[in-house]
Amino acid sequence: MTVAELQEQRAALVAARNTGALRTTFRSGGTERTTEYKSDAEMASALAAIDAEIARLSGTRTSSIRLTLSKGY
Secondary structure, eight states, X not given: OOHHHHHHHHHHHHHHHHHTOSXXXXXXXXXXXXXXXXXXXXXXXXXXXXXXXXXXXXXXXXOOOOOOOOXXX
């Protein structure tokens, strides 16, 4: 897939998530695919995967910061 196609899928997924729908339809080239997610968490995971693929194809790096906090006991 191209970056443009992934960005279109991401936009459709974000729009569906913002309305509370768990089903979205992606159109890529001449094909149409409908996906139904079980939960908002699954949609968030799909968004993260699309973002990672966009970053990989664009040559940009994604970073994450892991915090470990304690009260000092």
